[in-house]
Structures are given as C-alpha cells and as structure tokens.
Amino acid sequence: MQTSRSTALARALRGGVCRSPSQSAAGARRFSSRPGGVMATTSLLQHRPAKQQPLQPTTTLTTTVLRPLPQTRHASTTPSSSPPELQKTPLHDLHLAHGAKMVPFGGFHMPVQYSSLSVSQSHLFTRSHASLFDVSHMVQRVFSGPGAARFLQRVTPAGVEALGEHCSTLSCLLTTDAKGGIVDDAIITRLKEGRFYVVTNAACREKDDVYLEREMDKWNAEEGEEGGAVVEQEKWDGRGLVALQGPEAEGILARVLGEGEGLDLKKLLFGQSAFARLKLDGHLLSSPVLISRGGYTGEDGFEISIAGDETVGVTEALLAAGPEKVQLAGLGARDSLRLEAGMCLYGHDLDEATTPVEAGLSWIIPKERRTADAGYYGADVISSQLVAKSKGGSGVERRRVGLIVEGAPAREGVEIVSRAEEGKEAVKLGIVTSGCPSPSLGKNIAMGYVKDGFHKAGTEVDVLVRGRPRKAVVAKMPFVPTKYWKGDA
Amino acid sequence: MASIARCLRAARPAAFSAVVRNSAARTIGVRAFSVTATNEIRKYTKEHEWIDLSADKKTGVLGISEYAAKQLGDIVYVELPEEGKEVQAGDSIGAVESVKSASDINAPVSCKITQINLVLEEKPGTINQVAEDDSHGGGWIAKVQVTEEGLKDLEKLMDVAAYEEFTVAEGEK
Incomplete structure (x- = not known):
C-alpha cells in the first residue's frame, strides 16, 4: 500500500538540484573513451535549450548572507525557503528533542533527518530493523453517507463499492476535464458501510480541498435530492499519523497493543486496517487508533492514525522498544526508500498531465472498471489507453x-x-x-x-x-x- | 543543479547546529610556511569551497569544506574537474553527490586545473573523512595554477575566522 508525500520534499532534498542541469565544465575525459560518446555529447549540446547556459554561474544560487562580501561575482538571490505560517505536527517538540533537521514540507515543519543517523544509515536501518516516520502532515479525511462509495467511484477509478470492510486501496483523484489526469494520489479505506477514510498528500491540501468541496456540492445537488445518496466530509485535521516501517515493525507494535483488544497482527494483512487501543506510559490506554498495514517504504509496516493529543504518548510508547530496534526517520530516508520500492511521489512522478496508465498504475483500476462507461472522470480516455494500439485501443x-x-x-x-x-x-x-x-x-x-x-x-x-x-x-x-x-x- | 550552499540550505538544521570548524584551523596550524601578511592562508567561498595558495602564489589546492561535507552526508559520487581546463571564479568545475542531493563544485578563483584527485573516483567518501586534507589520500579535489585574475579573486574570499562565523550564521538561520 502506498501513501503519499509532496512537493516540498523535492524542494528540500532535490530542490534546485537538477531542475536545470548545468553543463558542467567537467569534461568528457572519462567519456571520450566510449565510441560515439563525444559525438553524442556534441550533437546533443547543440540542441540544448537556451536556459542551460554553459560555464556560467547560473547554478551558484548564492546563499542569503548575513554580511555580504563586497563585489562577489555571483548573482545573489535570496530565495524565501520557508513560506509563512508553517504548521507544526503534534510531534514537533519530539523531533527537536531528537536532533531533527527541520525543513518546510507541504505547509509543515517536517524532519528531514535526525542527528543520530545519516540519510543512508537511516534508510538501511529501516530495511534491517524499523523506523518511525511522522507523516502527520498528510491530509486525513472521512467521507460518509449513503452516496459516499459511488461519489468516490466518480472521482477515482477505484472499486470502492467492492472494497471490503477495513480494506484499503491505492487510487487517485482524476481531473474533471475527462482527460484522465491525476489530481492527487490517495489511499481509500472502507471503515464500514458508507464510511471511508481517505489519505491524500499534504502538498495538495488546498487544491484537493477545492476539488473535493466542488465535487461534493455537485454530487449532492445531482444525487442528494432524489435518492438521498448524499456524501459528507469530515476532516481529521490535528490528528497524528505515524508510519512504523521495517521488519521489526510488527514486534514493536505488538508490544504496545492493549490486552483484550482482540487484534492478532498476524491476521492483519497488507492493505487491511483495524481500530485498537495502545498501551501508553504507565497503565493508560490510548483512544482507539486506526492501524493500517502498509506504507511507503516497501517494507512490512503500519500507518497509525492517532488522536492529536495522544500522538506523542503513542510515539514514545513505540520508541520504547529501544534504539537498537527502532529509530526516528525523516523525509530524506522516506524518499530514497519509496524510490527503491518503485513508488510515485506526487508532483514529481505524477501530475495532472499524466494518466494512471502512463504512470504504470493500471493495476489500481479493477477489471470491472476498465470500460468507457465505468462512470469515473476520464474513463473514456483511460479505458482506451488500457488497450494497446495493436489491439484497437489508443495505448499510451x-x-x-x-x-x-x-x-x-x-x-x-x-x-x-x-x-x-x-x-x-x-x-x-x-x-x-x-x-x-x-x-x-x-x-x-x-x-x-x-x-x-x-x-x-x-x-x-x-x-x-x-x-x-x-x-x-x-x-x-x-x-x-x-x-x-x-x-x- | 545547485551550489553546495544551496543544498545545505535545503537541509539546514533548525534545532541544532552541527558545525565542524576546528579542522581548518588545525590544518593551518601545522603548515610550516613562513607566513607573510598576504599569503599562506586557506580561504573559503560562500559556496563552501576552500583553496590554499602556495608560497610563490602560483599554484593552489582546492576542495570542499569539512562543514559542507558533514552537512551533505555520505558522499557517493564525485564528478572531478577536467585537467587542463581554464576556468573563471564561480564556474562549475565538478559536482559532489550524496543520497539526498547533488551540488556543484565551483572554482573558488580563476585558475587552470593541473591535477585532479583520482582517489575520489574510487573512494568518494574520502571527502567525508578528510575534506580539507591536501595530502596524498586526502579529500582535496584539484590542484591548480592560479592566474593573475585568480589572485584578485582570492582577496574576495573569507579567511578561516570569517568562514567560521559564516557557517555559524548559516546554522542558526
């Protein structure tokens, strides 16, 4: 199961990294040995877009300097790295106490890494033990009402009506222009009949809010009157969301599962979820948390949605398994882990000009929804793209x-x-x-x-x-x- | 691609300042030149490159600072400059890549590249260990001939004290 991430990570980690690849003065020394290599370089360079200026300090985006040196030859830019009024997740102070490097991401102060481990070390620790990621910046919503499933089937290609209770699917919101573009990716979980938990990207928060409000109004105007098939939205703002990922994740979560919760983690499979209370420090139990098995690393693991004021308590209870088993990890490791797992980052690997078929996400569209009349936005285009040109479709x-x-x-x-x-x-x-x-x-x-x-x-x-x-x-x-x-x- | 400075800014510590600043002073301390008022000083750019000028002011060694190496994290690839290339101060002459970012290495002064540190092709992590070491086995990046113009460029760079102050300010921003 994939969950999401957003634009600012790229700004933080890749930001300005390769957007306009500079033609480095580093020569073709090691390259000229390959037959054709130099020729290729030459012919390609001739077609380089003008913005990639050779041998100019276009890439020296000089820092904001407190005491600017006179007559520096670099163009001095003062990029505003932090948009105003960044929000803090419930774990903000905990991050600082663990030596986090914080960066702006999706409108929040988020940890990119912690002082104890480098990004590579943190990455490898996740694969060998377990890491705990704060993903509270992501947007948690619940859609409910008799029309909720069918509403979600209009804005996504997911088989929402067929989704079992406490089962999840990766899907995407589709552009309403019928071109099949991806507005955002999303994880949809059926909590019970007529009630769906949907997690979307932090960086798409405002855009998705507008999209979903508009689409709900439209739906309720069309469907609400006659059959009463209305849909309502609750936003779970302020709730915490943490991802516990790695081979030790199950054992770490099992330690803090409240007795008498009746939840056997061995029977909670990938893509399934459950509510349960967790043991906090002392003899306290948390309110029910929503545990979803999956994540954004390719490892076994869980994403746990927690009441805002209990997020620190639950996180500390999980970390109490010990530093040899679990470490906090930031956006840096999250990005390299998801890339190794072949998962997309919205705003980078996916956007509104890209369809699920082009994105290699045809598998998120169930068989029964692969026809032009499937009823979601862009079904015509998408169903045709699903069939190769040689077989009469449009392909991609x-x-x-x-x-x-x-x-x-x-x-x-x-x-x-x-x-x-x-x-x-x-x-x-x-x-x-x-x-x-x-x-x-x-x-x-x-x-x-x-x-x-x-x-x-x-x-x-x-x-x-x-x-x-x-x-x-x-x-x-x-x-x-x-x-x-x-x-x- | 971004300069080292820009990459560091993206991942700047807000809660703590992992500043490494003793090494430069230490390195300078053991250099056995008879220091005059105007040379034999390691200079730094705001993009976190360092350069040492030889006693005769004709040649130099350059690399990236230990502060930068620490902040970038594990360096996994170094794109070395091209030998024989004549460059202006600020020109991109190569790159360092860590898991999270790619950063240009810019020429601190106008110069001609005379030798490159091939050790870094096989062991890019050497920069993380001994970033400001110009010996065999050190993390230096290139040896250069410094031009007349390069000598003027040098005057615009920071000495170790100014660079230290600069990195502290960077860490606190």
Missing part, C-alpha cells in the same frame, strides 16, 4: 519506467535520450522524475517517463547528467523486493 505515448544509471546519479529533470551509436544520433526519449543513489543496492536508481517502445526492461538508453550522457538501463520496479505481510504462505 509514454510510460513510467525504472532506470539503473552508471556513474553519476540522475535526478529529477535529467533528460533521457536514446543511445547514440554509429550512424545514429541520440534523440530525446523522456525525462527523469525522481532519482538518487540507492543505499540498499549501491547503484544509482531513477524513475522517469520514456517514449512507448523504449519501456521494456533491459532497454539501453543514456541520461544527460550535467550535459554528459551516462549509460542507463530500463529496469523493473520495485528495485528492491517489497516485503508486505500477506500471511503465512
């Missing part, structure tokens, strides 16, 4: 793929081009939307979009990092096998 022009990149990591904004060989000039195939060195694999991984036809695993391409082609191979995702709990096999 571009697809999201994974890449393994040699040498320098390819990050967001890097161009993907065809491999230049004798007699063949490189042509643009697409663009990288996320990328980093993979701590687990010791290789550079990336995801991006390429022209249909270049999407098969094993296809050799080049990526232009700092203006120079580097070898890359299309690879299957996830890059690191997922370890979701699907029961004793």
Whole structure:
C-alpha cells in the first residue's frame, strides 16, 4: 500500500538540484573513451535549450548572507525557503528533542533527518530493523453517507463499492476535464458501510480541498435530492499519523497493543486496517487508533492514525522498544526508500498531465472498471489507453519506467535520450522524475517517463547528467523486493 | 543543479547546529610556511569551497569544506574537474553527490586545473573523512595554477575566522 508525500520534499532534498542541469565544465575525459560518446555529447549540446547556459554561474544560487562580501561575482538571490505560517505536527517538540533537521514540507515543519543517523544509515536501518516516520502532515479525511462509495467511484477509478470492510486501496483523484489526469494520489479505506477514510498528500491540501468541496456540492445537488445518496466530509485535521516501517515493525507494535483488544497482527494483512487501543506510559490506554498495514517504504509496516493529543504518548510508547530496534526517520530516508520500492511521489512522478496508465498504475483500476462507461472522470480516455494500439485501443505515448544509471546519479529533470551509436544520433526519449543513489543496492536508481517502445526492461538508453550522457538501463520496479505481510504462505 | 550552499540550505538544521570548524584551523596550524601578511592562508567561498595558495602564489589546492561535507552526508559520487581546463571564479568545475542531493563544485578563483584527485573516483567518501586534507589520500579535489585574475579573486574570499562565523550564521538561520 502506498501513501503519499509532496512537493516540498523535492524542494528540500532535490530542490534546485537538477531542475536545470548545468553543463558542467567537467569534461568528457572519462567519456571520450566510449565510441560515439563525444559525438553524442556534441550533437546533443547543440540542441540544448537556451536556459542551460554553459560555464556560467547560473547554478551558484548564492546563499542569503548575513554580511555580504563586497563585489562577489555571483548573482545573489535570496530565495524565501520557508513560506509563512508553517504548521507544526503534534510531534514537533519530539523531533527537536531528537536532533531533527527541520525543513518546510507541504505547509509543515517536517524532519528531514535526525542527528543520530545519516540519510543512508537511516534508510538501511529501516530495511534491517524499523523506523518511525511522522507523516502527520498528510491530509486525513472521512467521507460518509449513503452516496459516499459511488461519489468516490466518480472521482477515482477505484472499486470502492467492492472494497471490503477495513480494506484499503491505492487510487487517485482524476481531473474533471475527462482527460484522465491525476489530481492527487490517495489511499481509500472502507471503515464500514458508507464510511471511508481517505489519505491524500499534504502538498495538495488546498487544491484537493477545492476539488473535493466542488465535487461534493455537485454530487449532492445531482444525487442528494432524489435518492438521498448524499456524501459528507469530515476532516481529521490535528490528528497524528505515524508510519512504523521495517521488519521489526510488527514486534514493536505488538508490544504496545492493549490486552483484550482482540487484534492478532498476524491476521492483519497488507492493505487491511483495524481500530485498537495502545498501551501508553504507565497503565493508560490510548483512544482507539486506526492501524493500517502498509506504507511507503516497501517494507512490512503500519500507518497509525492517532488522536492529536495522544500522538506523542503513542510515539514514545513505540520508541520504547529501544534504539537498537527502532529509530526516528525523516523525509530524506522516506524518499530514497519509496524510490527503491518503485513508488510515485506526487508532483514529481505524477501530475495532472499524466494518466494512471502512463504512470504504470493500471493495476489500481479493477477489471470491472476498465470500460468507457465505468462512470469515473476520464474513463473514456483511460479505458482506451488500457488497450494497446495493436489491439484497437489508443495505448499510451509514454510510460513510467525504472532506470539503473552508471556513474553519476540522475535526478529529477535529467533528460533521457536514446543511445547514440554509429550512424545514429541520440534523440530525446523522456525525462527523469525522481532519482538518487540507492543505499540498499549501491547503484544509482531513477524513475522517469520514456517514449512507448523504449519501456521494456533491459532497454539501453543514456541520461544527460550535467550535459554528459551516462549509460542507463530500463529496469523493473520495485528495485528492491517489497516485503508486505500477506500471511503465512 | 545547485551550489553546495544551496543544498545545505535545503537541509539546514533548525534545532541544532552541527558545525565542524576546528579542522581548518588545525590544518593551518601545522603548515610550516613562513607566513607573510598576504599569503599562506586557506580561504573559503560562500559556496563552501576552500583553496590554499602556495608560497610563490602560483599554484593552489582546492576542495570542499569539512562543514559542507558533514552537512551533505555520505558522499557517493564525485564528478572531478577536467585537467587542463581554464576556468573563471564561480564556474562549475565538478559536482559532489550524496543520497539526498547533488551540488556543484565551483572554482573558488580563476585558475587552470593541473591535477585532479583520482582517489575520489574510487573512494568518494574520502571527502567525508578528510575534506580539507591536501595530502596524498586526502579529500582535496584539484590542484591548480592560479592566474593573475585568480589572485584578485582570492582577496574576495573569507579567511578561516570569517568562514567560521559564516557557517555559524548559516546554522542558526
């Protein structure tokens, strides 16, 4: 199960990193040995967009300096790194007490890493033990009413009516222009008949609010009168949301499960959820928390929705398992973990100009909703894209793929081009939307979009990092096998 | 791509200031030059590069600061400058990559690249260990010939005390 993330992480971690790849003065020394390499560089450079100016300090975005030195030759910019009135999650003070580096993300002060571990160490610790992530910035809502399921089936391609009680699905809100674009991704959980818990991205909060209010008004105007199939929304603002991820997650959660809750974690499978009370310090029990098995790392784990004023207590109870088992982890590790798991980050790997089919998310559309009359926005376009051109459908022009990149990591904004060989000039195939060195694999991984036809695993391409082609191979995702709990096999 | 300074700003500690600032002073302390008023001083840029000028003011060694290396985290790839290249102060001459970011290395002064530290191709993490070490096995990035213009550029850079103050201010922002 995937949950979400948002734009500001990129600003924090990749922000300004590769948006306009500079043509580095670093030469083709190690590259000229490859036949065709230099030629490829040359021909591609001739077609570089004007904004990528060679050999100019376009990339020296000089910091805000307290005592500016006179006559520095760099263009001095003073980017406002923090938008005003950032909110704090219920765990803000706990983060500071654990030496968090805080960054603005999705309108909140969020921890990007903690003093105890580097991003790589934190990443690897999650894969070998467990990490606890504060994801309280994400937007939690509940849609209820007799029309809720059908309402959600209009704005998403999910099979909401068929969803079992306390079962979840990844889905996405679709643009209302019938083009099948993705407004945001979302996890939808049926809590009971006519009641659905929906988690969306922090960075899309305002946009989603407008979209959902408008769509609910429209729905209630159309459907509410006649059959009384109304839908209402509750926002769970102020509630905490933490993600406990990693092989030790189950044991750590089991320690604090209240006796008599009757919840056997072995029977709570990936994509399922349950309410339960957790043991706090002393003999206190929390209010019921909503435990959903899944996460955004590819590991087994849980996302736990907690009453705002109990979030610190629950978090401390989980951390009491000990630092050898569980560590706090920030947005830095969260980003590299989700990338290894092949999961999308909205605003980077997904946007309103991208359909679920292009994004490789056809699997989120159940069989019974793959027809043009399925009743969700863009069903016409999406159902046609689901069928290849050779079989009478429209197929897609571009697809999201994974890449393994040699040498320098390819990050967001890097161009993907065809491999230049004798007699063949490189042509643009697409663009990288996320990328980093993979701590687990010791290789550079990336995801991006390429022209249909270049999407098969094993296809050799080049990526232009700092203006120079580097070898890359299309690879299957996830890059690191997922370890979701699907029961004793 | 962003300068080191920009990458550091993105992940700046708000709650604490993990400033490493003793090493530069220590390095300077053991250098056995007869120091005159105008040379033999390690200088720093606001983008966190350092450069040492030789006694004859003709050559130099450059790298990224220990403060920057610490803040960037585990460095996994270094794009080295091109030998023989003549560059202006501020030009991008290479890059350092950690899990979370890619940062340009900019020429601190106008110069010609004469030698690059090939150790970093195999062991980029050397920068995390000994960022400001210009010896064999150190984390220096390039040796350069400093031009006339480069000598003027040098006057605009910070000495160790000013850089220390600068990084403290960076950490507190």
